[in-house]
Amino acid sequence: MPKINERNTMANKIKEQQDILDKLNIQTLHPMQKEAISVIGSTTNTVLLSPTGTGKTLAFLLPLLDILDPNNPEIQVLIIVPSRELAIQIEQVARDMGSGFKVNAVYGGRPMSKDKIEIKHSPSILIGTPGRILDHFDADRFSKANIKTLILDEFDKSLEDGFEEEMKAIIGQLPSINKRILTSATQGVKVPSFVRLNKPTIVDYLSVKRTSTLAIKTVVSQTKTKLPSLLELLQHIGNHQGIVFCNLRDSIDKVSQFLKRNKISHSCFSGGMEQKERERSLITFRNGSSQILLATDLASRGLDIPELNFIIHYELPKHKEEFIHRNGRTARVNSKGTAYILKGHDEQLPEFIKGSKSINISKKAPISPSFWETLFISGGRKDKISKGDIVGLFLKQGGLTQDELGTIELKQDCAFVAVPFSKVKHLVNTLNNTRLKKKKVRITVLEKE
Numbered sequence: 001m002p003k004i005n006e007r008n009t010m011a012n013k014i015k016e017q018q019d020i021l022d023k024l025n026i027q028t029l030h031p032m033q034k035e036a037i038s039v040i041g042s043t044t045n046t047v048l049l050s051p052t053g054t055g056k057t058l059a060f061l062l063p064l065l066d067i068l069d070p071n072n073p074e075i076q077v078l079i080i081v082p083s084r085e086l087a088i089q090i091e092q093v094a095r096d097m098g099s100g101f102k103v104n105a106v107y108g109g110r111p112m113s114k115d116k117i118e119i120k121h122s123p124s125i126l127i128g129t130p131g132r133i134l135d136h137f138d139a140d141r142f143s144k145a146n147i148k149t150l151i152l153d154e155f156d157k158s159l160e161d162g163f164e165e166e167m168k169a170i171i172g173q174l175p176s177i178n179k180r181i182l183t184s185a186t187q188g189v190k191v192p193s194f195v196r197l198n199k200p201t202i203v204d205y206l207s208v209k210r211t212s213t214l215a216i217k218t219v220v221s222q223t224k225t226k227l228p229s230l231l232e233l234l235q236h237i238g239n240h241q242g243i244v245f246c247n248l249r250d251s252i253d254k255v256s257q258f259l260k261r262n263k264i265s266h267s268c269f270s271g272g273m274e275q276k277e278r279e280r281s282l283i284t285f286r287n288g289s290s291q292i293l294l295a296t297d298l299a300s301r302g303l304d305i306p307e308l309n310f311i312i313h314y315e316l317p318k319h320k321e322e323f324i325h326r327n328g329r330t331a332r333v334n335s336k337g338t339a340y341i342l343k344g345h346d347e348q349l350p351e352f353i354k355g356s357k358s359i360n361i362s363k364k365a366p367i368s369p370s371f372w373e374t375l376f377i378s379g380g381r382k383d384k385i386s387k388g389d390i391v392g393l394f395l396k397q398g399g400l401t402q403d404e405l406g407t408i409e410l411k412q413d414c415a416f417v418a419v420p421f422s423k424v425k426h427l428v429n430t431l432n433n434t435r436l437k438k439k440k441v442r443i444t445v446l447e448k449e
Helices: 002-023 031-042 056-061 084-096 112-118 130-138 155-160 164-171 227-237 249-261 275-286 320-327 387-397 421-431
Strands: 045-049 077-080 103-106 125-128 149-152 179-184 201-204 213-220 242-245 266-269 292-295 310-313 336-343 372-377 408-410 415-420 434-436 439-441 443-445
Touching: 031 045, 031 056, 031 201, 045 056, 056 084, 056 179, 077 130, 077 164, 084 103, 084 125, 084 275, 103 112, 103 130, 112 130, 125 130, 130 164, 155 164, 155 179, 213 227, 227 249, 227 310, 227 336, 249 266, 249 292, 266 275, 275 292, 310 320, 372 421, 387 408, 387 415, 387 421, 387 434, 415 421, 421 443
Parallel strands: 045 179, 045 201, 077 125, 077 149, 103 125, 149 179, 213 336, 242 292, 242 310, 266 292, 310 336
Antiparallel strands: 372 415, 372 443, 408 415, 434 439
């Protein structure tokens, strides 16, 4: 009899997992994810090492469904991340899984009042950046007694960014931890003793040879400024999405002005921007309204962005790790991609950049204006608005066909919809100040940052 029960339980788990994958539009799990799920489910402490973009988030979220107690009203899992964007990304994936467990993300850069409202009724899973989580801990806004699972996602980045003291203070207030999961895209990072990571099982896919193929190519600028060469390179690449990496915010401002003058659709992303601006830049890039994401190394890891054909090192990275993480944004999992190095005429390549071949970019491919434009809707989840409501509004009252409705991103207090550029004026004139559920909403064009 026990064997039959075990088989039934296993069958139910497989079905539940497949239901979740269907919701996420994922066909099957990768070997790393399968192994990580098995290990996390059966061991106390796990270290998961895998390159950027290989699906670590899903690998640690799926096993949580067997750990969480649906009858426990308190926080049971704490996920600490180094950046706001990663907190938002994990929250979105967890919600899209549709498990029924409440999930909230807290992070700096937004009003504390929003956090207080969202965590007034404790989530089962709390995600956050170290500083903001510690603020809530110190204010004693919820019980910590039921937090039994601790996840340090991209823990090497948290240490690199100077969050060690905050993490130590947080972990010191967690008396009931019995499972620890640490993830990283970097090898050989020393785990501080305060984590109390006793004899972990290590799932290491950093050294696994992947079928993806990264080509590294060098473009030598013939002029003192690299801007004309950047434009030539983008014209050579044609209509594909990619990231142009700079080292400084000032460089981003200069390159952005140049791209605007040359009518290259783009959005910007750097630590100097307000959180709302950064989020909206990623939204326009994800939905195809922007062809280029002009970014600092903040965008080299931990971001939910689409599969990319290329990245460009407009300014050379100073360290090998930055070079690896930037390149990890393309040629992910089973795809091909190209990392272009834009080298000044007298500039020397650092020693860690090897095997790069100079290329001729005289052959040009046409760059068409973006097909998509992003509309902003002044209502979201808190107004009981669903994606289905937005679809109905744009198809029935807006007159769009299913193919003309792009990506919809629904937030707590607003939403963003990608629509054909040619239909923007009609949609704003027709739908602005209409009712969505019980709320009268504004619908306007989202200005790119």
